[in-house]
Amino acid sequence: MDPIRVVLADDHPIVLAGIKALLNADPEIELAGEATNGGEALPMIRSLVPDVAVLDVSMPGLNGLELTERVAKECPATRVLVLTVHEDAAYVQPLLHAGARGYLLKRSAADDLLRAVRAVAAGGVYLDPSIAGHALADPSAATGSSGSDESGEALSPRETEVLRLIAQGFSNKEIARRIDLSVKSVETYKARAAEKLGLKTRAEIIRYGASHGWLDALTLR
Template identity: 50%
Template sequence: MRDKLRIFVADDHPIFRSGLRSYLDAQPDMEVVGEASDGADAVQRVLDLRPDVAVVDVSMPGMSGARATEQLRRDCPAVKVLALSAHEDRGYVQQLLAAGAAGYVVKRAAAEELARAIRVVAAGKTYLDPDIAGPLVASRVRSPAGGPVAAAELSDREAEVLKQIARGHAVKQIAANLDLGVRTVETYKARGMEKLGLKTRAEVVRYALQQGWLAGG
């Protein structure tokens, strides 16, 4: 078993990026294997290096953090993307989670919090900065009739599939995780979304936040 988590850092501020690299390299269970200053370069280097976790700034030149995250989740889903941003608006958070990020940390957070977030997402869980998790959970998804949607409407399998969708896992990865066929996972996904009146992955993420599925990893 590898002793250290392999981390990639993408941020367009050299001083911040250098400080982040120094801090993470000092952790006994982490090593920074690469870095980039713009989104397009970050995507290419992550595809080449295949780190365990890519820490990606939301606002970068060339390609936004959201677009970079979408491409990385599509082309190398095994890499966990942790969004890092100065923005605390829930719209940014929902956008990155919908793009496939496994977590979201604000830049004003303590360095120890970032290290914890990296460990959480590397373990296959979802991490939300404590300062933004509360407002997000309070943002409720509603059914077409106007009332809140109930988790009890879902079967256990449908709920589990939607949880993993919300955490950014691809259908093939979910099938492997649950020891199911890809078509079976697609069926559970479609049935669950139909029952809840959800049309997009972003709505699944918001529903998961409402239900507390993503809170605390």
């Protein structure tokens, strides 16, 4: 099996050294490159096309949010894992909107970094266990449950399966391969499920998935 190729960007030398040591200690992970600011990281990611980019949120030049947006648009094969000291749930939603696949607190890195890298590399979503529950719970946002009750339309088993995998961060192509459907069929099931539940964005689908326990297993990988 090929190693998981990672690019790391963090402007704190001590943190950078610690994260490098964790990554280098795992024979299944290859540290392909490192940068100390967003301006260095973006061209490096474009050039190396790693499987995972581990990015600090607060960096000079391009910050983590801007860098995540650029990587998601310009390097879709690279999945972003955000590494941060910020425990405020308000930080999570904008980063998910920007295209991040993972959110890990720096204080959890020693125990959970390798698990998070593997989960994101495999196509899933990883949220730090200490914030996963409240970070996606947004009572004021449309979670879809009320829409389902009002319309009386329940999801079919296949619609539920597709939506669950979407919430976990898999692409339509990855889902098609996993459950042996065409990409077009996956898109159809996704559209039907989202319409029934009144879900309009990926973030809303993730919130719905979190409220139904679909992300719980991901935080344990």
